[in-house]
Structures are given as C-alpha cells and as structure tokens.
Amino acid sequence: MEPAEAELFRLADDEYVLAERYTEWQIYAPTPESDLALANIAQDEFGHARLWYDLLEEEYGYDEPDLLWERDPADFVHSTLVELETPEGDWADTVVRGYLYDAAERLRLEALEDSSFEPIADRVPKVQGEEEYHREHAQSWLDRLTDSADSRERVQAAVDQLFPHAMTLFAPTVDEDEILDAGVRSRSLADLREDWLDEVVPYLDSLGVAVPDPEDVVRPEPLGRDGSHTDDWFDLHDEFTASYRELGFDEPAELRGENA
C-alpha cells in the first residue's frame, strides 16, 4: 500500500466510525441543544471522512462499496477508542471520548499541514477549521461535568475506561515507516503521543480527574490499527451495513419476467 493511502485510511476510518457513534445520540442527548450540537459535530466528522475517502477514490481507484459497504470489517484501521459502544445514557463517555480524540486529531492534522502528498495538505485547513468547535464543545462540557462530585465520578469512570483505548490512536500500521520516510506525515506517532499526553494529562488533572500512568496502562488487546477490533466494532459494522445488504445489489429486482 502507498504511504499516503495508508495514512488516508487511518484518517477516514477514525472520522467515520466516531461519527457513527455520535449519531446514536440523536434524539437521546440530554437537551435539544446538546442534541443539535452533537449532531452538528457528527455531520462534520462524516464530512471529513468523505474528504479522505474521496481522495482514496480519486487517487487510488477505490469505489464506495470497496471503502465502506463491502470492506471486510477486519480491514478497518480506526482506533478502538472510536468504535466502543456508548454505555446507555452515559453522556460523560461521549464527552471524554470526544475530548481525547479531538486533542489527538489537532496534533495529527498539524503534522499533515505540510504533507508531501499535496491533496492531503490542501484539505487540512478546512478540517482544522471545524475541529476547533469540537474541542471547544468537549472542553466546555468537561469543565462543567467536573464541577460537582457526582458527575466528576462519571467523568473519571469514562477516563478510566477510555484512556487505554485512546492510546491506540498512536498505534502504528504496518506502513508507519514509509509514511514518515515519504514525508506524508511530518511527525512520528511516538512524538504525537508525547505531545498529546503533555496536553491532556495536565488538563484533566486540573479538573480533578486522575489519568492513569501511560506506562502502567493495561493495553486492550485489539489495537484497531492492525485490523484487530473489539466485538463492539463488529456489531456496529453489522448495523451500518444492514441497509446496504438488505438492498440486495447482487440480486437486482426485476420488473418483468419470471423473477418479478
């Protein structure tokens, strides 16, 4: 696989799957306002996934069924952070997930601003412009959820649950060395992870939320990036491809004749 192609799959799959999970809140978010705000963010993420998947189509000859509807779920390379099922009604989970992801996303996009693969560099400013609202949204919620002891406990529980999975944001794919050598991304995953820790650990700390020591974290076995995933992902994949399968493209409906 070409290095830029590999980086595009990381980008696209992360955004697409995160948006799928955000969308599950539709009509269930705590208030109509928070519902709309999250729907707006989900729509942005779908839009960004579209930008990256479109590039895979234009530059590498894929079509939409190859990329989404007919791709083996074990070929998706998103981080396990974005695929986990949202515990029912757990708004803190979504807020924490969004925060951990958006902080990493900013750093990754910065490292793509001068990508040697121009079509990626060209699209970065548009995406960054929208990501700013996402970070503001996540942090505004975190600031408020940690205001009282009860809800701070729920934030803490979400951080404990999600942090190990967030580490997989920085797990390499087999193409990592080529991605760096070719200058597709200017910074290594290890560097990005370092910057990310420097940002999220002190911030969560300042809110009275303890972050597990990254070295002591028991890593979840699936890494996402290598195609291994939690069961949650396979269920989600089944759900979002259900309509496509039900349409039965391999057996087109006939208007006339014996199969009509």
Next chain:
Amino acid sequence: MIWEVFRQEEPGDRHTHCGNVHAPDEEMATLFAQVQHGRRMQTNSLWVAPKEEIGEVDADDTEFGGTTDKSYRWAITYNNIDASFAEEVAESEADQEEHAEKRGGT
C-alpha cells in the same frame, strides 16, 4: 435558563432577534447558538442575552404615544389623486396606509 439570541448577518447590520436557546451559562449559550442559529443563515455575529434580563413594556402596560388620536399625522385624507406620476409619493402613501391599518384604521 433561557437565552435570547440575536443575529447579525453582515458587519454593520443590526442584530435582530432570531430565537432562543436553553443553556446553563453564557459560554454554553454561545456554543449552542452557533449551531442552532448561526449554521444555516449567513451570520457575522451572534448576541446572547439572558431572557430574564430583558426589560419589556407592552401595549397592555401603556398607551404608546398617548391617547390623542394622531391620525392627522398620516396625510391619507388627501389621497384622492393619482400619484403614479411620482414613485416616491406612491410608496409613501402605501407606507402610510399600511401603518394606518396596523393602528386599527382611520
């Protein structure tokens, strides 16, 4: 808590009331208002103001402009002429009639 939202389309325009949002504080109100009132329409700026801080006086509380019949201010008594020769006169008359109707007619 309800925040009234005012939207300005272009720099220099007035901020006009466009709806409200529920939010616990000013920062969340601006965050929600962006999506709810600034996403679809062209927007240069939004104001949010706590509903309870907005003062109101309405027609039940007062007689706006006093109780004297001021219909004489609207010169529609003299409109039995064809004013089509002067566009601005026609516009002005239409304007005056419209206001008179809103006031309950004279």
